[in-house]
Amino acid sequence: MSDHVLVRWTIVPRDCPRPVLACPTCGDARPFHPSGKIRLNANGKRLDAWLIYKCDDCDRTWNRPIFERRLATEVPPDELAALRTGDPAFVRRLAFDLPALRRKTSLIVQSDTVEIERVVVGGKTGATGAEIALAVPYPVGLRLDRLLASELDLARNRIAALAGAGRLTVIGGGNALNRPPRDGQIIRLDLVGVEDAPAIVAAAG
Template sequence: MSSILNMEWSVVRSQTPRIKRPCQRCGFVKPFGSTGKFRLNANGSQLDAWLIYRCDVCGSRWNRAIFERRAVSSLSAELMEALQRNDEGVASTFACNTKGRGGGKGGTDFSLKRRMVAGDCADACTVALTILNSDHVQVRLDKVLAKGLGLSRNRVLLLVEQGSLRFPMNNVKILKRRVPEKICIELCIGPASDRSVFWNYLVCTD
């Protein structure tokens, strides 16, 4: 009788998202990353605040607007202090929120923390894989599976079409969607000769 191996992957953000935008110095669209530093400008009772970014290629600076003409009285004392001292956590929170903030499309680097919950690799033919995304990393499911299994995204799609990789409702469109907070996937392992390849990726942490 074949056994089931229960695995858990946690999607972890490697760095804050890059924002792709035109770089005046490079002359092309390039990725910009947050420096974690703020620029503040107080004008009477109003505040302008920017998060400073730099081009990954040439280092050119770009100030991304966080607040524009915001009433100082509407901000908590804690937030004001955090902005003034370039609080790392607050800067990361703003940097991770790229939706509707201008500057173009963001991209996210991530890693996977793998944990064997129950079962034995030796004779398992089925893997019950739970993927957790508590940090709400903006990354597609097919990209996570490709990275986790050491395969191309086309190969992942082929596994789904062959029935070797199954998930809720078996809707192939879910591969192109962002990873939810939690999703359970079933992976059927092939012949013994193929298993060692999968085990190296399933179990080993990035």
């Protein structure tokens, strides 16, 4: 078996998913973006919490329910503290909750612009292959073949050709190249005899 460079790519979308909703001010459907703010109301012993969104065009607000009429004693203390302080990490996790958004609208604009942190975790100089482990903490709207083409500096038809020849395989993925990347997938590149193998391996890391 040929030597492989082992690489971890952490893929993070630059923008949160934006639900498309009817905007009363604009008079038409518009994407709404999360404002980064939370509204928390107390009604006796019960709490209501919303994540606040704004229309992309006019800043009209929309409150997406996080929960309603929940007993304060039923909210985990760390979650309650995050709600009260508007903890940015907690807000970001809520903003990427696609199932919750899909309960409000079927049309969601997802970012196809991502940032990738690469870490080489093993391998040897002069390797003729690469294994890329994907860490995807938040859903992205970019297809895996487009991502690989961009990051490996290859045309998409070259990505398809490598896959068809068994030189590129996705472990844990089926027909994964046509779908967004998923957390835990591994991209294996077996490039023995491929003329531009060193450039591709270098691009992977």
